[in-house]
Amino acid sequence: MMLKRCKACNIYTLKEQCPSCGRPTSNPRPARFSPEDPYGAYRRKLKLEVQR
Numbered sequence: 258m259m260l261k262r263c264k265a266c267n268i269y270t271l272k273e274q275c276p277s278c279g280r281p282t283s284n285p286r287p288a289r290f291s292p293e294d295p296y297g298a299y300r301r302k303l304k305l306e307v308q309r
C-alpha cells in the first residue's frame with residue numbers, strides 16, 4: 258500500500274490526485290535523500306545510536 262500526500266491540503270490519500278483539490282499527489286518519502294526531509298539521515302543516525 259502506497260500512501261500519497263497532497264502538499265497543498267496536507268492530507269494523505271491512495272489516489273494519484275488529491276480528492277480535495279485535484280492536484281497530483283506525491284509520495285511522502287520519495288527517496289532516501291529528499292529535499293523535503295533534510296534531517297532524515299541525521300534522525301536515522303540518532304535512532305541507531307539510541308538502539309545501541
Ligand SMILES: [Zn+2]
Pocket residue numbers: 263264265266267275276277278279280
Ligand atoms: Zn489537495
